[in-house]
Amino acid sequence: MSKVGDLRYGENPHQSGALYSDGTSIWDKAEWIGGISPSYLNVFDADAAWRLLWDLEAENSCVIVKHANPCGVAVASTMEEAYTRAFECDPLSAFGGIVAIAGEVGESLAEIISQKPKADLIVAEAFDPLAVEILNTKRKSTRLLKLARAKPAKTQLRSLVDAYLVQGPDGIDDSSTWTLVSGDLPDQECMRDLVLAWKVCARTSSNAIVIANGQRAIGIGAGQQNRVDSARIAVSKAGDGARGASAASDAFFPFPDGLETLAAAGVRAVVAPSGSIKDKEIIEAAERLGMIFFHTGQRHFRH
Structure with a gap:
């Protein structure tokens, strides 16, 4: 170097x-x-x-x-x-x-x-x-x-007090790998907003919730110690724009409360990783709330 x-x-x-x-x-x-x-x-x-x-x-x-x-x-x-x-x-x-x-x-x-x-x-x-x-x-x-266009990320290095952490890059998974677990397939506009929310969420500090509508990230809840607070912040920032919007979570919902917070604001579609011991309960909550819900194969924590 x-x-x-x-x-x-x-x-x-x-x-x-x-x-x-x-x-x-x-x-x-x-x-x-x-x-x-x-x-x-x-x-x-x-x-x-x-x-x-x-x-x-x-x-x-x-x-x-x-x-x-x-x-x-x-x-x-x-x-x-x-x-x-x-x-x-x-x-x-x-x-x-x-x-x-x-x-x-x-x-x-x-x-x-x-x-x-x-x-x-x-x-x-x-x-x-x-x-x-x-x-x-x-x-x-x-x-x-x-600045020239960004290159694909290489090995990531972070300093500790007297050592270093090294990891591979966090690539963002394609929506073709997602699994629909609740609701019907969304229209193209909704799907584009889900993809935008997911990409923004992957580059936001955890815990992260992002709400997108009309190809804008209108509500970003970043860096909270619990997921429901991130959802509340995202909803607060999105305001009326949350109605009919799409949302992403950088990791799985541990409880239904985060999903319920989004649904109460009018969010109609959500993408989040699977992996919670309560996945079945979360999917049932999405069905009860009438939400489109996708599971992804990757988590995108960022610290």
Whole structure:
């Protein structure tokens, strides 16, 4: 491993920080073209947003991340619409967040972004010169990062006090491997929202519940110690948008309460891993609630 460069500071201002690479990373050729120098968390959060963006496999898509977790995700017919819809998922959390854009940031998109509350960093494959001028003029402290498309994840390394944990990558399973255990096969719109919710959920801190509607992740409950609290947070953020929506859980439901919380808000379809000793009871709850319910073959804990 060799040093790519020093960072403004580490996770906190009193900590030093630097970026290292094995020489094959997209970060080796990252181009910072605006704003103040990046910190440890700017790079960490940008990487989280960039990874999820390309997991979506959609041309016009936008991901907004705050503290390593998505707070807005949208796929749309234009990049301008994708950004606007992603921002509207959770405007309060989007302030000071990381915005990841699929493709180029053009002049019209830059104008829209500059009129919203400040983003700490915008990462994209390219920036039109006029877009750079707009953002550097109206959002002088916002960092602009040009980065190549995310590569498939390699071996993951995490430091302990005096050792390291190593694991393989957490690839996201395809919906063709899911098993329908309650309700009828959903229509294409519902299925697309289930897939979006599942992908976002896989890149959200556990315990995670994600509600999607109209190709937007409108309710994200992240990082709770119990699953029902994550469901409550997701429902609260989704509001009326939960009616007729789809949802995903990163791990199995240990009790029916999480599913019941989603159903009470109007969620009609859910995807979650199997593996609970109460799987039969959970499936019976889904049938009783009239919900479409898929089981997956993989869990996606993230810590």
